[in-house]
Amino acid sequence: MLRGIELEDAFLRVNAVLSRYAELWTPQPFMHKTLPWEEDFPAMSCFLRALSEEQGRAMEGDVYAIASAVAPFFPEAQEIVDLALLVGPMAQGTEPDLGPFFGVDIPGRKLAQIQAFSRTLPDQGLDFLDWCGGKGHLGRMLGAWHRRHVTCLERQETLCADGRALGLRDQVEMAFHCVDVLADQSAELLQPSHHVVALHACGPLHRRLLEQARPRQIRAIHLSPCCYVLDVADHYKPLSTLVQDRGMLLTRNQVRLALQETVFQAQRLVHRRQRFNRWRLGFDCLQRDLRGIDAYRPMPTVSQALLDQGFTAFCHHMAGLISLALPPDLDLSRYEAMGALRQKEVLVLELPRLLFRRVLEIWLVLDRGLFLHEQGYEVTVGLFCSHTLTPRNLLIQALR
Numbered sequence: 001m002l003r004g005i006e007l008e009d010a011f012l013r014v015n016a017v018l019s020r021y022a023e024l025w026t027p028q029p030f031m032h033k034t035l036p037w038e039e040d041f042p043a044m045s046c047f048l049r050a051l052s053e054e055q056g057r058a059m060e061g062d063v064y065a066i067a068s069a070v071a072p073f074f075p076e077a078q079e080i081v082d083l084a085l086l087v088g089p090m091a092q093g094t095e096p097d098l099g100p101f102f103g104v105d106i107p108g109r110k111l112a113q114i115q116a117f118s119r120t121l122p123d124q125g126l127d128f129l130d131w132c133g134g135k136g137h138l139g140r141m142l143g144a145w146h147r148r149h150v151t152c153l154e155r156q157e158t159l160c161a162d163g164r165a166l167g168l169r170d171q172v173e174m175a176f177h178c179v180d181v182l183a184d185q186s187a188e189l190l191q192p193s194h195h196v197v198a199l200h201a202c203g204p205l206h207r208r209l210l211e212q213a214r215p216r217q218i219r220a221i222h223l224s225p226c227c228y229v230l231d232v233a234d235h236y237k238p239l240s241t242l243v244q245d246r247g248m249l250l251t252r253n254q255v256r257l258a259l260q261e262t263v264f265q266a267q268r269l270v271h272r273r274q275r276f277n278r279w280r281l282g283f284d285c286l287q288r289d290l291r292g293i294d295a296y297r298p299m300p301t302v303s304q305a306l307l308d309q310g311f312t313a314f315c316h317h318m319a320g321l322i323s324l325a326l327p328p329d330l331d332l333s334r335y336e337a338m339g340a341l342r343q344k345e346v347l348v349l350e351l352p353r354l355l356f357r358r359v360l361e362i363w364l365v366l367d368r369g370l371f372l373h374e375q376g377y378e379v380t381v382g383l384f385c386s387h388t389l390t391p392r393n394l395l396i397q398a399l400r
Contacts, residue, residue, distance in 0.1 A: 044073035282339020
């Protein structure tokens, strides 16, 4: 756990490392056939390019394996991995017995996350407000554990209706408000008597909560942030004064790196994502050749259903989106093969970037913790569950 002045020290260390090695994690292999750092680290470049796709995939989810593999060429790799351990686990209390059927409506992984999150909350003697609560699963569990009233803010009326029914069933006092938390009237529902909780609230939603904390005199906040990139246009806008003054200037694509990791995904979806990336890379080779410009061109978002129509249909669709004429005698199978080669290349050249993924997320979370600290809160940043349960396991506790 990190507290008070430790937040500032930790941020400065993380910021220094990210700044020092920016050339290794800021360029995206997807956009570059040759990365700028390859000239400075030729031996590491040769080693990575010689890896097979299977070797790359075996390493991409294990930063320790990556650090060990590249250490002969980049000895500082282990230091970067160790920096990700700056944030330790939060203290957890005892989970009360609510019976075998409480939480039966919550998917297993989500239920485990809610239970772990709930165990970190000290009893402040306050009623709970579940921010962007959906069906109010988190609030309902906290209300049952602590015998408190729960207010739940949720935009979708169907989720509110389901949540009300679940609250009645479990005999938890719950009030649901169908409201967009980004709207001005939502702030009026925040009261000093609330202990506000938010589990995996997305970028603009949790940012709104942080900005309303001091004006609404909220006494306690427990927040696990997520999707930091959603409220980033061109560049990330820091919340805290320290990060504004001394932090790096991050682009939207750079912030996206912090969210790149998943620990559980159906194999069918994994294969589908890999095929989509392979075809995008193949089309990227195609558009470079036809335009005579050896540069990546951002592409519009397309429906995943397009993947069922084959590579030829994919290329014709993508070409239409950017007004690119395809010659009738074009050998598209050649570009499909090039996409497969590029996919392997991108995979292995991405490995050094992955060393910085968790460090960047800590940078973003510390900005939020420092902002609350500057607002007069006693702030603790820690882990509420294991990385295997969810990679978004960082928690900010702020108390007044």
